[in-house]
Amino acid sequence: MLRALDLRFRYRDDGLWVVDGASLAVKPGEAVAIMGPSGTGKTTLLHLLCGLFLPVEGEVWLQGAQLSAFSDRARSRIRLERFGFVFQFGELVPELTVLENVALPLMLAGRPRREAERRARDQLDALGVGRYGSRRVAEISGGEAQRVAIARALVHDPDVVLADEPTGALDEATSERVIESLVDPTVRGNTALVVATHDSLVAEAMDRVLVLVDGMLKER
Amino acid sequence: MRTVRRLRGVVGLGLRTIRGRAGSLGPALAAITGIALATFVVLALLSARNVADGYRDRITARSPVESTSVADAVFTRTVAKVGQQMLTVFAVAGDTDPPPGLDEFPRPGQIYASPALVDEATRNPDLAELLTGRDVRQIGPIGLTDPGELLAWVGVDRGELVNPSGLRGFGTSDALPPYLRETGWMVFLGASAAAVLLVPLALIAGAAGRVNASLRERRLAALRVLGLSRFRAALIPLTELSILAFVGASAGAVVFGLASGVIGDGPVFGVSFFPEDARLTVSTVGSVVAFVSLYTVAVGFLPTLRAVATPTTTRPSLAVRRARRWPMVILVATLLLLTLLAALPEDWAVAAQAGGLYLIQLGFVVGLVGGLSSLVGWVASKTARRATRVETLLAARRLEVDPGSATRYLLGLAVMLFAVIAVGAFLDGLSGAPQFEAEVRAQQYAGGKQLVRVEHVPPGRDLREALGSADVVRAVLPVVDGYDAASGEERSPVLLADCPSLRELARIDIAACPEGPVLIPEPEFGGFVGPDLPEPDPGMSVTFQGAGGEEVTVIPTGFLDLGLEPIDVAGGMVAVDPRAVGIDPGDVDAVEYIAALDPSPEAAERFALRLLGAAPGSRLFVPGEAGISGSRELSWVSRYLGILLALGAVLVFVSVAVVGLQLTVGRPTRALVAIGAPTRVLRRVEMLILMFPAVVGLTIAIGGGFAMSLAAGKTLGVKASLGRPLVVYVVALGASGLLAALGARRVTQAGDSVFEGED
Ligand SMILES: Nc1ncnc2c1ncn2[C@@H]1O[C@H](COP(=O)(O)OP(=O)(O)O)[C@@H](O)[C@H]1O
Numbered sequence A: 001m002l003r004a005l006d007l008r009f010r011y012r013d014d015g016l017w018v019v020d021g022a023s024l025a026v027k028p029g030e031a032v033a034i035m036g037p038s039g040t041g042k043t044t045l046l047h048l049l050c051g052l053f054l055p056v057e058g059e060v061w062l063q064g065a066q067l068s069a070f071s072d073r074a075r076s077r078i079r080l081e082r083f084g085f086v087f088q089f090g091e092l093v094p095e096l097t098v099l100e101n102v103a104l105p106l107m108l109a110g111r112p113r114r115e116a117e118r119r120a121r122d123q124l125d126a127l128g129v130g131r132y133g134s135r136r137v138a139e140i141s142g143g144e145a146q147r148v149a150i151a152r153a154l155v156h157d158p159d160v161v162l163a164d165e166p167t168g169a170l171d172e173a174t175s176e177r178v179i180e181s182l183v184d185p186t187v188r189g190n191t192a193l194v195v196a197t198h199d200s201l202v203a204e205a206m207d208r209v210l211v212l213v214d215g216m217l218k219e220r
Numbered sequence B: 001m002r003t004v005r006r007l008r009g010v011v012g013l014g015l016r017t018i019r020g021r022a023g024s025l026g027p028a029l030a031a032i033t034g035i036a037l038a039t040f041v042v043l044a045l046l047s048a049r050n051v052a053d054g055y056r057d058r059i060t061a062r063s064p065v066e067s068t069s070v071a072d073a074v075f076t077r078t079v080a081k082v083g084q085q086m087l088t089v090f091a092v093a094g095d096t097d098p099p100p101g102l103d104e105f106p107r108p109g110q111i112y113a114s115p116a117l118v119d120e121a122t123r124n125p126d127l128a129e130l131l132t133g134r135d136v137r138q139i140g141p142i143g144l145t146d147p148g149e150l151l152a153w154v155g156v157d158r159g160e161l162v163n164p165s166g167l168r169g170f171g172t173s174d175a176l177p178p179y180l181r182e183t184g185w186m187v188f189l190g191a192s193a194a195a196v197l198l199v200p201l202a203l204i205a206g207a208a209g210r211v212n213a214s215l216r217e218r219r220l221a222a223l224r225v226l227g228l229s230r231f232r233a234a235l236i237p238l239t240e241l242s243i244l245a246f247v248g249a250s251a252g253a254v255v256f257g258l259a260s261g262v263i264g265d266g267p268v269f270g271v272s273f274f275p276e277d278a279r280l281t282v283s284t285v286g287s288v289v290a291f292v293s294l295y296t297v298a299v300g301f302l303p304t305l306r307a308v309a310t311p312t313t314t315r316p317s318l319a320v321r322r323a324r325r326w327p328m329v330i331l332v333a334t335l336l337l338l339t340l341l342a343a344l345p346e347d348w349a350v351a352a353q354a355g356g357l358y359l360i361q362l363g364f365v366v367g368l369v370g371g372l373s374s375l376v377g378w379v380a381s382k383t384a385r386r387a388t389r390v391e392t393l394l395a396a397r398r399l400e401v402d403p404g405s406a407t408r409y410l411l412g413l414a415v416m417l418f419a420v421i422a423v424g425a426f427l428d429g430l431s432g433a434p435q436f437e438a439e440v441r442a443q444q445y446a447g448g449k450q451l452v453r454v455e456h457v458p459p460g461r462d463l464r465e466a467l468g469s470a471d472v473v474r475a476v477l478p479v480v481d482g483y484d485a486a487s488g489e490e491r492s493p494v495l496l497a498d499c500p501s502l503r504e505l506a507r508i509d510i511a512a513c514p515e516g517p518v519l520i521p522e523p524e525f526g527g528f529v530g531p532d533l534p535e536p537d538p539g540m541s542v543t544f545q546g547a548g549g550e551e552v553t554v555i556p557t558g559f560l561d562l563g564l565e566p567i568d569v570a571g572g573m574v575a576v577d578p579r580a581v582g583i584d585p586g587d588v589d590a591v592e593y594i595a596a597l598d599p600s601p602e603a604a605e606r607f608a609l610r611l612l613g614a615a616p617g618s619r620l621f622v623p624g625e626a627g628i629s630g631s632r633e634l635s636w637v638s639r640y641l642g643i644l645l646a647l648g649a650v651l652v653f654v655s656v657a658v659v660g661l662q663l664t665v666g667r668p669t670r671a672l673v674a675i676g677a678p679t680r681v682l683r684r685v686e687m688l689i690l691m692f693p694a695v696v697g698l699t700i701a702i703g704g705g706f707a708m709s710l711a712a713g714k715t716l717g718v719k720a721s722l723g724r725p726l727v728v729y730v731v732a733l734g735a736s737g738l739l740a741a742l743g744a745r746r747v748t749q750a751g752d753s754v755f756e757g758e759d
């Protein structure tokens, strides 16, 4: 489903290679963890995988299509429709209600508001946070916000969900619930999951764990 | 002592942080530019006020004091238009102390002219008539309002003055034009100017403070963690702000000094003045710099403190705050009050406002500044619930939680618009008022004619020749006094005109004139022709003195409607074909003439100048004269206003836009870019966020402004007109659209860098 081969990337032309020959293949429905201490390039790698950055060398394929072959605009569209994102701090849109946040990817893709909100409500229910729909982001807890973010990442049935330190800002008990939501196959269905984390609790719950060392991915 | 040392440490830290921020020079420069501009405008305003005061003092000093008893000298005053300028001519006779600027009292045949008049006469042959054949001397600067003034004192014989006034010295404010005597509107303009200036300045200060604070919020947060109080932490951006303020204000003062050096005695935008009138003392300039600096820091203090307390990075906790109610209440209440005053009948309104109008104006501005964002937030919240498009939803929700950021750009514009509309509609109304040109013009040229009436003494026929030679004059007809032969009572003026001349005079088509003397009915003045009885009284006769001194008696045989206006003639007239009674009109010595001119303002102007040249002591009745006398001040005021607004607009645009845009855009879009929201959508959201408050705010501002000018107009009996203000409204909306588009462009840039330099 998502495949990357020999990715190399650096922020400055004369800088160090942050990602240096990383390769990866993720199957539908699979959950993969990318581990490594802070500053090793996990976030950078995720950005490469979704086409937000283009690699200096190497290539990323989604369903056999080469990401770098698309225009910036088309890649935005692909991110919108085929990827889901969960960030460390949720990055929910604070001014929207929880329901609107989850409906957002659908509305951005052009679905009518009513349909988008119906599907969003179903998704929130599936993750057990349906009752917070009308609240603002500031009015729910961090763990709940993260589960809302997961709902947002999944609402449009993406091919891949990329999660960057989804539990980084949470305590252990809350983390467990979030991890549960993330890996729950009944919720995720066929969607593949790539989680960047330095939290072994998260890594343990995944099907496979890769470690980012010196810019390269190694099986653990 | 310890506090002082600590403060010094903090200030030092502030200074160091300034040096270390090459990347954020933009907002600082914008703030400095804005503050400098504001200072410049304040100084220019003060200087303009000085000029206005000087102008008033100079007019007062040289205005003749009228005497009701017999006086040593007499005078008449005539005002004429020379292109866009005004010419004042005093015709004087007798002997007394000279007016200021003249070395002696003008004798017959002498003329004292202003340098600008002498200069202008070389270009304008009609004006040159005034100088030719006379002994020309110059008026000194103390006798003039400004170097560009067209003024003359002409010495004549006492017998050449029509209805002269006795002259008893100089120095009276009686002759000031109503605009300079009635100062209410000046307060009004001043208050508007203050609003136009101080509000954007406050916004700049606030924005600069916030930017300063948020640019280094991490460092400030770290300092606070280390135990620095919120107030102390705020001192760092505040130090920076005060430096910006001082540098900006000083720069403004320096630029003003340079500009006034370069300009000298003007003219600035067509307004000339004596440099010594415009000069500001060093202490005034110093006070302004100090005031602007202090004001900037004072108004920037709270926003800075707040920005330090809640840095933008912690914004994800944004929640819908309950809007403060009172500013909204003030806004709505003052708007209602203004509307009420505008709607009240005139005398009530005048009584009701009695000075309170300016308080209401102030209240409205306060309400606008404090309450507009709450109002925008409220409307946005209603909109968000119903929105079907994602752009509208995003924009409305953002405005709901943070109406302030977007509304702030707008506020300056809104306040300015309020002032423009209020003053502009008022001025438009003023210049459209019946006593002013526009309406008089329409009446003046009715039927493609322009009639003027001339009175002069002593009776003579040379004047007629002098006037008739001008190519804009179609006919000059003498009017002689008619009387009742039996009693000797004045009966009716007699116009000596044959049928072709009458046709020149008439405003309506005349197919054929009746034979013999005819009666020209004038319902307003005719004592003997009523509206229902437009037939000559069969018993009526008028007698007048013929050319050879003999008595000529005429009995009107028919009546002729010339469609004349009351202002054209002195009363109902009898027209007599001079040849029918054996008189050569060229031989008639009359004191009054009616002239038919080409229907253009230039024709009237040229005629007036010729007349002044030939007989400076005569009187000319031109419809629209009131317009002439008021138009100079009026045009100055409009110009002043225009300049002020242009500067205000620049002030608002340069500063608030640049500084403010730095803030709103960027962070909130981060999450959206990450999940793949198309740039197109983000741009539209940003446009909406800026345009939405624009529509709400500007509509309220224009409504308030118009109501204000209607209400203010009632004190002077002027009806405001909505024409040009509407144009301003459209332009303002366009301008905010432009701002919005600029802001939206930045979204893409923010999008490009959304993952850089973070985490
Ligand atoms: N925008 C950037 N410009 C330059 N260097 C960057 C940028 N973003 C990240 N880096 C560097 O790249 C490396 C990897 O960063 P990141 O991908 O964020 O790591 P991780 O997510 O594993 O903590 C770090 O050394 C970081 O300093």
Ligand SMILES: [Mg+2]
Binding pocket: A039, A042, A043, A044, A164, A165, B759
């Ligand atoms: Mg990271």
